[in-house]
Amino acid sequence: xxxxxxxxxxxxxxxxxxxxxxxxxxxxxxxxxxxxxxxxxxxxxxxxxxxxxxxxxxxxxxxxxxxxxxxxxxxxxxxxxxxxxxxxxxxxxxxxxxxxxxxxxxxxxxxxxxxxxxxxxxxxxxxxxxxxxxxxxxx
DNA sequence: GCCAACGTTGGC
DNA sequence: GCCAACGTTGGC
Numbered sequence: 001x002x003x004x005x006x007x008x009x010x011x012x013x014x015x016x017x018x019x020x021x022x023x024x025x026x027x028x029x030x031x032x033x034x035x036x037x038x039x040x041x042x043x044x045x046x047x048x049x050x051x052x053x054x055x056x057x058x059x060x061x062x063x064x065x066x067x068x069x070x071x072x073x074x075x076x077x078x079x080x081x082x083x084x085x086x087x088x089x090x091x092x093x094x095x096x097x098x099x100x101x102x103x104x105x106x107x108x109x110x111x112x113x114x115x116x117x118x119x120x121x122x123x124x125x126x127x128x129x130x131x132x133x134x135x136x137x138x139x
Numbered sequence: 140g141c142c143a144a145c146g147t148t149g150g151c
Numbered sequence: 152g153c154c155a156a157c158g159t160t161g162g163c
Contacts, residue, residue, distance in 0.1 A: 007160095007161090009160095009161085032159095033146075034146090035146095054160080054161055054162085055160085055161055055162080058161090058162075058163095098162080115144095115145085116144085116145095116160085116161060116162070117144070117145055117146080117159085117160050117161070118145095119160085119161095140163105141162105141163085142161105142162100142163095143160105143161100143162095143163105144159105144160085144161095144162105145158105145159085145160080146157105146158090146159085146160100147156105147157085147158080147159100148155100148156085148157080148158095149154100149155095149156090149157100150153105150154100150155090150156100151152105151153090151154095151155105
């Protein structure tokens with residue numbers, strides 16, 4: 001299973017909103033970036049990803065999982081854009097801030113650090129394990 | 140709220 | 152196919 005990271009502004013759609021959606025999850029629509037779309041196309045059912053609060057918060061707050069494969073984005077007629085559905089799995093006991101991530105040399109190559117503008121990004125197995133440890137949450 | 144960094148668009 | 156102009160994102 002591959003690992004990912006989903007970014008969202010908590011003022012628009014935060015972790016609590018995803019939790020409120022329950023098992024059905026939420027269509028991760030509105031992505032209008034090819035790299036992010038390609039990442040979603042590559043996702044498998046059951047793949048897990050961190051849920052990160054951008055703009056305000058700036059921390060990983062929980063783990064989500066892919067519950068629907070890439071399909072046309074219902075918010076547009078433009079057939080270029082696709083998205084997956086994700087649902088909340090469990091929160092981080094201890095949220096991990098961007099500051100903490102940046103200060104750890106083992107995480108220096110994370111896309112989050114290198115390309116802060118990509119909203120859906122891959123996470124390596126090593127990064128996944130380190131961050132789950134920091135979050136005091138099982139992978 | 141500002142602005143740097145990045146991605147996209149469109150004229151040439 | 153280059154690149155200037157523009158729009159958006161997200162850290163600060």
